Amino acid sequence: MTVHCNLCGSTNLRPSYFQMRDLAFLATFRLPVRCRYCRMRFHVHLLNALRIRRGCHARRVKAMQVGRA
Numbered sequence: 001m002t003v004h005c006n007l008c009g010s011t012n013l014r015p016s017y018f019q020m021r022d023l024a025f026l027a028t029f030r031l032p033v034r035c036r037y038c039r040m041r042f043h044v045h046l047l048n049a050l051r052i053r054r055g056c057h058a059r060r061v062k063a064m065q066v067g068r069a
């Protein structure tokens with residue numbers, strides 16, 4: 001299951017910084033993410049947020065490997 005941006009429909013998302021107002025969303029197992037395309041900030045389910053976080057990490061590791069070669 002892929003998470004899409006509510007505004008532009010892009011799947012290019014990244015985890016957003018946690019703010020105090022996100023506590024209410026955390027109670028419903030939702031974490032903040034931000035769209036890299038339109039900068040829209042919204043909340044997705046914890047599992048989807050973790051998947052986005054993992055995707056970001058994988059890309060970063062790959063970039064480091066390319067840089068080293």
Ligand SMILES: [Zn+2]
Nearest residue numbers: 005008035038
């Ligand atoms: Zn968007």
